[in-house]
Amino acid sequence: MAEKQFACKASEVPSDAAKIVTFGRLSxxxxxxxxxxxxxxxVCPHKGAALCEGPVCGTTKQTDEREFVYERAGELVRCAWHGWEFxxxxxxxxxxxxxxxxxxPVTLEGEDIYVHI
Structure with missing residues (x-):
């Protein structure tokens, strides 16, 4: 059963990057x-880099044309080591x-964010 842990206040989480929190050795x-x-x-499953410290981004959509269409802005994180997008x-x-x-899993209680680990 997951244990609920206080992570931070909602106001501490930016909209364009991750807020890194630690619980013992768990980041x-x-x-x-x-x-x-x-x-x-x-942790990036590729080579163990600090995945969440990479940029929050979107990606290019595959099309039948010779164009780049940017989509999913702000829904992905890109590993800073090798560019893998999650x-x-x-x-x-x-x-x-x-x-x-x-x-x-994450829950918000008022302004408090809890992570279930």
């Missing part, structure tokens, strides 16, 4: 998206959905 990134708050393990909500790697980083 997590808290993200604020339009549908609420999300938490990811701050969905903040699901933790899935965009190129291979079988590769993922761990996600954690």
């Amino acid at each position: 997590l990134g808290l993200f604020k998206l339009d549908d609420g708050y999300h938490a990811l393990l701050n 969905d903040i909500r699901s933790g899935e790697f965009l190129v291979d959905r079988s590769v993922r980083t761990k996600t954690f």
Whole structure:
């Protein structure tokens, strides 16, 4: 059963980057998206980099034309080491959905954010 841990105040989580929080040796990134708050393990499954310290971004959409269409702005985090992009909500790697980083449930109680670990 997951244990609820106080992470931070909602006002401490930026809308364009992660708020890094630690619980003992466990490092997590808290993200604020339009549908609420999300938490990811701050470890890239590729080579172990601090995933959540990379930029919050979007990605280019595949099209049939010779154009770049930027989509999903603010919904992805890009690992600073090798550029792997992960969905903040699901933790899935965009190129291979079988590769993922761990996600954690988050609850908001007033201004307090809790992560269930």
